Amino acid sequence: MRWLALIWKSLLRSRRRTLLIVGSLVLSVFTVAVLQSLLTTLDSITNNPNSGSRLAVRHKSGITQMLPRSYETFLRQQPEVETVCSLQWFGGYYQDPRNFFANFASDETTIFQTFREEFGLANITEAQVKEYLRDGAGCIVGESLALKNGWKVGDVVPLTGTIFPINPRLTIRLIFKSSRPSDENVLHFHYKVLEEGVPRMKGLTGAFWVRVHRPEDIPRLIERVDRHFANSAYETLTETESAFNLAFVKMLGNISAIIQGITIAVVLAILIVTANTMGTAIRERGAEIAVFRAMGFxxxxxxxxxxxxxxxxxxxxxxxxxxxxxxxxxxxxxxMGAVMPFFADFEIASATALLCLAGALAVGLLSTFIPAYAATRRPITEGLRSVG
Amino acid sequence: MNANRFDLGGGEPIITLRGIAKSYWREALEIPVLQGIDLEIPVGSFVALMGPSGSGKTTLLNLVAGIDRPTGGTLEVCGHELNDLDDDELAAWRNTHVGFIFQNYNLVPVLTAFENVELPLLLTSLGRRARRERVAEVLALVNLTDKQWNYPRQLSGGQEQRVAIARAIVTDPDILVADEPTGALDAKNAEEVLGLMGRLNADMGKTIVMVTHDPKAAHHARHQIHLEKGVLDRAVEVNR
Known part of the structure; x- marks a missing residue:
């Protein structure tokens, strides 16, 4: 017999109790790991490492209000600006309303440069880009989305609009591969498909995405753009990409506080349950502990x-x-990755796993130490009297 | 002869008690249990401690076994002044010099007979193979080789007590202390266990100190020491 065998056998003395406590620990750790990972995923939306040099320009009244595409001219003229891309959420689905994914009408001439990291532009050939530009009914899709639907270049994807009353039939001209799975669950098509199909969208866009040469120019540019369009019929709200995404996250309420609250509650509950179980288990072994010590332990x-x-x-x-x-x-x-692209990145990060393990071990030590310490400090003679 | 001093025959004393006292406190109230015990027990003795409940016999046994400390006097067992040892040293001393036999056997229920016997050896420097050999040896001695993989719940009371005896002697201690070792056994099993203890004393030279209420059990000892209200009352040599 080895020490580990002795520990293991002692642990299994009451199989039902051990099973129940392990079960409650499994559920607790599962809950905490998933919730903390959800928090990490939501954080990543606002902390996209590629977002530091991009701005979103939208209507001051909200994301559902449109801006004139003519604003693009002014934006392009700013010396800090590298590219400007009109982008409009289309909200269509493929074949089945449940088969929902992110799809946008976007300015095909600037989309690649504006989001070059997301598209993995280094891996895209000029000929592929030209092919997409050439076909006004063409579209580009991420590899994950294409794999999920079994699409390949040349396939026709009929989209059914849910916000706009058109059902464009789009031909895949390019399948791109990105470094983050969430960036691959997306489809872009030419902006003019939306403008031509939906008369009320002629000359309008939901937002401009602006790429700047240097991130440090952003504050100055934000201030200048919003001042320029102030008191116009379409006042703007310019913000960093992170702030823009944060606005979406905030629509879900104070998720962070809720998750942290639940995590604390779960940890406290499992601490109490484990402490009670370990306390009972150790108290029941008063005589055995005394015998161990009598034998020389x-x-x-x-x-x-x-x-x-x-x-x-x-x-x-x-x-x-x-x-x-x-x-x-x-x-x-x-x-959920297709419905909400950021969930395509959802994973139990090693940092989260380590945090859960460390937390669980702390719970184990805390809940065991007090009854164990008391039991081992009890006089041997007193422990032996608890026999029978 | 001093009422508290007995001569249990010749031989080098393995247990020497001088002026041993033990009291318990209930708040400010001192409850003396043992008073001024002077006693020498020679190597190889088989002593039965007897007396009415509350006479202090189990307390005396606990002191000799090093699982309790006196409130007065000195205690030398197996060449060690137990008063001088700290708790960890005393634990190591017990592992080397003392084997325990309890009334309720006190086997670990989740371990087999073999593993129960092996337990005290985990604290020694013996390797796994040597441990297994030693355990097999003592299990054969108590005639339980065929039950070595049984759990305590699969053994009779007499078998459990024999496993407990095997566990007590596996480290080859100098002294065996037994607190009512036959208290939970029927007459047949009690006789078997006492016979085994007698052989350990006679054949292996183990010094045995046994607390018992049972005159039949005490008759297996070579000396009976009677305690009365915390003092030694009389010593009787058993004639067989």
Missing amino acids: SASRVLSLLLAEGVLLVGLGAALGLLLAQAAAGGVRSA
Whole structure:
């Protein structure tokens, strides 16, 4: 027999109790891991490393209000500006309303330069871009989206509009590969398809995306653009891409506070449950602990064994909980990644997994230490009297 | 002869108690349990501690076994002044010098008979193979080789106590302390266990100190020491 075998066998003395406590730990760690990963995913929306040199210019009254595309002229004239791209959320679906993904009408002439990191422009040939520009009914799609739907270059994708009363039939001219899965769950088509198909959209756009030469020019540019269009019929609100995305996240409410609140509640609950279970389990073994010590096991050695049991128990629960969370993350990616592109990046990051493991181990140590310490400090003779 | 001083025959003393006292406190109230015990027990003795409930016999046994500390006097066992040892040193001392036999066997329910016997050896420097050999040896000695993979719940009371005895002797201690070792056994099993203890004393030279209420059990010892209200009352040599 080895020490680990002794610890393991002690842990299994009450299989039902061990199973229940491991089960509750699995659920707790699963919940915390998924919620914290959700938070990380939402954070990543506002912390896109490529967003530092882009601005969004939209109507001051809200994202549903349009701006004249003629504003583009002024924007282009600013010395800080590299490119300007009109972008309008189309909101169409392919074949089935449940088969929903991000699709935009965008300025085909500037979309690649404005979002060059997202499109993986370095891997796209000039001929491919030309092919897309040539075909007014062409579209470009991300690789993940194409794989999911079995699309290849040359296929026709009929989109059914939900916001706009048109159903464009688009031919795939380019499938791009990006560094982030969420950037690949998207389809872009020529802006003129929207303008020509929807008369009320003629000369209007939902937003301009502006790429600047130097990020440090952004504050000055924001101030100048909004001042220029102030008191016009279409006043603008210019903001960084991060701030723009944050506005979407904020529409979900104070998610961060809710998630942190739930996490704290779960951790406290499992701490209390584990402490109660370990306390009961250790108290029931008063005589056994006394016998161990009578045989020559020092108090610190017995304490170590009991702590090891607690740590092994929560470690097991945490590991299973993380495995379950990993499996769930895969499900979330495939089920929601197309609907909400940022969920395509959903994963249990190693930092989150480590945090959960560390938290679980802390719970194990905390919940075991107090009853174990008390039990090992109890006089041996007193412990032996608890026999029977 | 001093009422608290007995001569249990010749031989080098392995247990020497001088002026041993033990009291418990309930708040400010001192409850003396043992008072001025002077006793020498020679190597190889088989001593039965007897007396009515509350006479202090189990307390005396606990002091000799190093699982309790006296409030007065000095205690030398196996050449060690136990008063001088700290808790960890005392634990190591117990592992080397003392084997325990309890009334309720106190086997670990989740370990097999073999593993229960192996437990004290985990604290020694023996390797796995040597441990297994030693455990097999003592299980054969108590005639339980065929039950070595049984769990305590799969053993009879007598078998459990024999496993407990095997666990007590596996480290080859100098002294065996037994607190009512037959208290939970029927007559047949009690006789078997006492016979085994007698052989350990006679054949292996183990010094045995046993607390018992049972005159039949005490008859297996070579000496009976009677305690009365915390003092040694009388010592009787058993004639067989």
